[in-house]
Each structure stands twice: as C-alpha cells, then as structure tokens.
Amino acid sequence: MRISRRKFLDYSGRAAVGLTIAFPLDCFAQSSARDATRVFQPNAYIRIGSDNVVRLWATRSEMGQGVRTLLPMVLADELGADWDKIVIEQASPGPPFKNIRLRTSGSGSAAGTWHPLRVAAAAAREMLISAAAKKWDTEAKNCRAQNGSVVHLSSGLKLRFGELAASAALLPVPAKPPLKNSSDLELIGKPVKRRDGANMVSGRAVYGLDVRVPGMLQAVVARCPYLGGKLVSCDPAPALKIAGVKHMVPVKRGFSHGVAVVAVNTWAALKGRQALQPIWNKGPDSEFDSSSFTRQLEDSLSQSGYPIRRQGDAPAVLAASRNKLDALYEYPFQAHAPLETMNCTAHVQEAACEIWVPTQCPEVAQQETAEFLGIPAESVKVNITLLGGGFGRRLVADYVREAVEISKAVRLPVQVLWTRDDDMKHGFFHPPRIELLQAGLDDLGFPVAWMHKSAGPFLSILGTPTAEQKKNPNVYAEMGMPWGLFDNPYNLQNHWGDFVPVDSPVPTGPWRAVMYPSTVFARESFLDEIAHAASIDPLELRLRLLEPGDVLDLKDHQVERSRLVAVLKLVGEKSAWSQPLSHTDDGRLHGRGLACNVYDEDCYLAQVAEISISRDLSSLKVHRIVSAVDCGLVLSPLGVQAQTESAIAWGMTAALGGRITFKAGQAQEHSYSDFKVPRMNDAPTVETHFRQGSPMPGGFGETAVPTVAPAITNAIFSATGKRVRRLPVTPETLAKT
C-alpha cells in the first residue's frame, strides 16, 4: 500500500502506536446521548449544559495556527450556537477521543477537523431541534437553530439550548445528520479575529512553562554535547553545594544523554548545572562535520540513487542536446528554534502519571509514558497547554520522556526547562540536501530534458526504510518522496527524478514544510536560470511548462496544473509583474523574483518577492512578498493570511541567515545571536490574494514556506546578476558569488 505523504507523517515512528485517522462517526457509537440529566453530550466534541454554555473540545493543539478560533467558527455555523457562549476545552488522549486524532501535523488543523466537527455539530443541532419540536408539538422542519436557541419559525417562540439540553439528551443520535448548505454558513470564510486575543496580550495565556503544580521542582539537564555521546561519570558534589539543589538524576531517554539537576527553583537548577563537570564518552560521531557532510552529499551524486520520476528518456535527450544547463544547489541543516523552548512538567505517582506539556503529539506522549512506566495508557493523563510555537519540533516526545524519567526518580512533580542553548543544539533538525539539476534545451531555450537528483538524509526520527525495504528500487517513489521532486508539477516530456539517501548521525525530522524547501528551492531557481539563459520571462516559461493545464496523475496523487496556472496569473497581476518595478531611484539595486509550488496536491501557491541590495552588497532588504493562494475553501481568511505571513518569515530564516553547523560532532549555534532569524527591520510587506479552486479546504500551515527562498534568490539575480545556489545567502556569501 502506498502511504500518502501527509499520512506518512501521521503514521510514522511512534505515531503508529494505536493511532488511526479520526473516523467522524465513531464518536456516535453510543446509542443515545444520555448523560447526567441536565447535560447534553451527543459526542466527544460537544457538551451543552442547562447554563446554555456550549463546550467544544479542541482536537488539535493551539500553536499559533488559530485552531481555537477556527473550530468554534465551524461549530457555531453548523450548530447555530451563540458565539459568546462557546467555551473551548482541550481534548486529551483518553476514552472519549478513542479513534479521534489529536495529533497536530501536516497542515491539517482545518482540513482534518472540518468535516468531523460539522457532522458532530449537525447531529447536536438536529437533536436540539427535535427536542424543541416535540415540546411545541410540531415538526422539525418548522424549527431552526440559531444563535444558541431553537426558534419556531411561524410563531417566533424560542427555547435556549440550555432549556433543551435535558430532553435532547434522551434522543437517539442521528448517524447521518444533514449538513448546512455553504450559503447558510455565516462565519466560515469571514474575517473572524482570534478568540484568545485578550489572553495573548495580558500574559494570561498558559504555555508549558507557565504550568504551576503544587510541590513542583524545577530541573535542567546537562546534556552531552556530542552526537550520540554518553555520560561516563559526574561528580554531583559541586551542584549539590548550590543552595536549593535537591537531586541529581542521570537522563537517558531523550536525544542526548545527560544529568538532570533538580532544584527548588530555576535559578538554582541552572547554577547547579553550571557547576557540574560531567565526563562524556564522545561516542562514534565526534568527528562529524557539516561541511564535510556537504562534500559527501556532493560526492554521492555519482551514485545512481532511487528512481522517483521516470518520464521519457531524459539522459539520452540530455546527451543529444546541443544546449545544456546544469546547477548544484545546497540547503543546510536548520533548527526549529520556537520561542518557547522544549519543556514538560511530569508527576509520576504510584501506578499513574500526569503530564502537562506543549505538544503536537499527545497520543505518542501518553503511549510512550505508559510503556516506560509499565502502566496502562489510561493511567497517564496528558494535559496539553498552549504551544509557544510548534513547527514540527513538538511532534516528537523526547522532552516528555526526559521529564517522566526525572519525576520517576524523585517521585515529585518536576518541570524540566530546556535552555535556549539546549533547544538549539539538541533537537532534531531539518536535514541538509544537495540538489543537482540538469536540462537539455531546444533552440529556443525551452527544456526538452530535465534531470533532478536529490541527495540527503531521510527523516531519521520517523524511521528510515530498513535494509530489506531498500532492496526495492521504488521504495521512496512508492512513498511519494522526496516531496517537490516526486510531485514536480511541470509538464516535462523527458523527466527523470532520483533520490540518493545519505544517512548522517544527526537526528532529523519534520520542520515546517518538511521535504519541500530544498527541492523547491532548486527546481524554482533552475527554472529561473533557464528563463534568463533563453531570455524568456520566468512567468511565461512556467505557464508554457504547465500547458495544457491538465491533471498530472501520480497514482493516488493528482496535481491540477490549471490551478497552478491560475495562481501564477493572479500573482502576476497583483504584483504588476509585467510592469517595471517602481520606487527604484534610491541608488540601490532592485529586483523581483518568482516561484511557485503545489503543496501535497491540495494547495497551489505562487509568490513574487521584491528586494533591493546596496551597491556594495552589504545590505539586502526584502520589501514585499505577494502571494497568490488556492488552498480550496478558505475557512478563515485572517488565519490563512496570518499563516502566509508566518510561513514567509520561516522561509526567510532559511534563505537569509539561519543554519545549523556541526563541528567535531557538536552543533555550534546556541541562540538567536548566531542562528539568525528575521526581526522587525527585516520584515517585508506581505500581501495574500485568494482564488478558490476546490470546494474542500486544503492545508495551509506550511504551504507558503518553500517558495520564499527561490523567490528571494531569483530576485537577487534580477537585481545583481548573481545566482545564489547555496543557502543561506548573506552579504559575505553574496560578495563571493
């Protein structure tokens, strides 16, 4: 069975343990909604009490994508609830949510919850209407649910949901309730602001680090700096001399081995850690160096690799072409570096455990904890806090494992804080990649042969294919990987794509946009190179290569080229692509660049970046990024705009400064001082324009990331004639280009 790319992330690694994609009707397994007499709870998502409050269980973690605003929008529309009477509860793994997915990944907070929640809300609505109709001795069709009440249409009589809760609870739950017509939805598609704005601006929002449990101790971990290194010994005496330090605990269950210093407050724990002088066994990878690894990746391009795309005879046509172009692109290691560092609060008790954690994978956290402690999963209570950024980093529960291990040792509630340095050096990383692009060109400069070979590590924390699986030459193609290479949308008659997996000792895994960034950077840069070499407009070239606007059929994965054509035309119009750039008389070099991509078959996006560079190349400014987006039905336009802005900042990090380097088996960067991220003075004006090419919502949290780097580097070429093929680009690297 071929696993689709998004599902791969859902199923992989520990996520495979007992996790299934939510089947919307599973929650109706119960025969009726009987509960306490005055409470109406027809399913796992919704509870309505006699106080008229509608409780909604959020089945995704809030990490900035606005899911705690989006879900109530869906609920209020389908149920007819009063917006101000909705209270959000956070779903946590347990019996009510058996078979309902709580994992937050794959840009699926909207696309993955939309239908199940609508069905749940529609069922509740139908039951409330039936209860009211019974009271009024009329038929359901004469009643409507709106604004927290059921209204009798002809008489105007009204009953609040709270007044109907008890009688609705006695009715059978409809298996297939009718959904509203989209024209009857009042909030979906409208600019609805975040519901949690007041908490966000007042310091009341509770993140993982804000959890306070009575009797809780604070811990930090002295972590082995070497990849795969181990603790040999550590004299606890210097740390125990620090006032407030209570315990020292060896830690083995995270990515790095270490020693936890457990203290009565954070500062004591930090000072205790500083006082330690652990002796480390450097392990087998203490020579690992990311520059050498880049050369290793370049050397690996001589291997044939695994076939990913095979159309026509690209090598023969390339060999026969009089005009050829080839280029090598590099994408380095990246860290997630969310502003809230990893942390977890755990309280291991006799045959039970409670966890408070900002996580994207609560099911995994629960399952792993239960296995480690040898207790049933139901005995592990996982409380999901707000996440101070997720970006994929919180899809792994390594930091939960550590906290449980430490609390188990001291038998008290413990909050484990990762310092920024810990967070920067000891996560899993976005893997580096080298991409080789080759094209044979016809007399007009259009590509007639296209070869793309991508070399780099597979995502190690998700489990790489076994040696046996690797004997299958189609093992990666069958998984639809690497993304961006597998689903290259262009209509290239002789088109070969190959992947050369090269393992590294560095833990690697999903980072916002996962596998697309490097392949899309290379592909969209190379198209720009072809366009400039042939003096063809880069937008025109892309439109030509998407003719005739048909559907690219990759078995269970379809790319609708017409939708990509439409967003390309839209971004051309909105960015005034055919007009010269304005405001270019400031003595700087100005340029404009284009890139586009199809993200996991359901989101189509084109971007234009406008930049300027000082003539001495010392300062680069991204002025404006215009995006044209077709992610199907837009549930929350403000949300999609915010995610575009956010994804652009993310993409700019990788394009313009962020990278992780390894020397002597150790990550070198330690904070935002040497891992450069965009700041206020770097931020461009971002414009997002929509086109709807599907009635279903597509995922959007990651979509706008991959195009940012090539749009910017193509703009740099247009301004300076310098072609950036290795990221990040800085004034120093640009001067040498």
Place this chain on the structure above:
Amino acid sequence: MAEYSLHINGKLHRVKAEADTPLLWVLRDNLGLTGTKYGCGIGVCGACTVHEGGISARSCQIQIADAAGKHFTTIEGLSPDISHPCQLAWMDEDVAQCGFCQPGMIMEAAALVRQHPHPSDEQIDQAMSPHVCRCGTYQRMRKAIHNAAERKS
C-alpha cells in the same frame, strides 16, 4: 539567601533569593507572574521585557540585588483590564499567533509609544528589532503600534 524588597505592578514584594538571581526567575518562580517569558536568558530575544520606571528592560539581565527598591511593571500590570492602547491595538490588528513573544513585544511597544507618541517606522524598527517572533507577526505588530499611537492621541 537574602531578602529583597522591590515594587512590582505598584505593589511592594519581599522575596528571598540569591543575590544573582535574574529578575525574570523571581517574577516567574517566586511571584508567580508567568506573563514575563523566558526565551533566551542572554538578552537577545526580548521575551522577558518589563518596564523599569516606564523604560523597557530585559528582566533576564537584571539581578535581584540590583532590582531591590526599584519599581517594575510586568505585562500583568500594564493595565488593570486589558485597556492599554497597545493591548487594544494588538487585539484589533489580530496580531498574535502562538503568542509567546507577545508580552515582551507589547511591553516594548508600550515603552516606545510612551517615549514617542507617534513613532515613525524607523523608530519602530529600532525599538522592536531586538525582539524575536518566530511566527513572523511583524507586519501586524507594526500596524498595531501605529494603531495604538492613534488611540493615545
């Protein structure tokens, strides 16, 4: 461990702490004021920003021994009812995504509009660029600061 007196949000607090304890951890661990965030501990992200006498300051860089006797305001004390122009403007412009950096950002912005009631884009860049937002809410924050300036006048 010594005892220190300091004024937080208009109230006098006595705390027992080691002399070199950063104000950040006193606020969070001793006083339970968790709105002030830890982001880097070395003053390069701005998440821990508070006011000292109306001027923005990094609470991770102030030792309790130096804070004694001084007056600080944290995000919890910026207004009694979320009515500071910056807070209102932030909600109006729908700024926050994950929200973790926002208390520090708002404290910085509040100090900026206090000093410059109508800050220019250059002044906004200068004041806000020492801060990190990984969700990239910069464009909306810039709008919110201009919005707050309008509210004040």
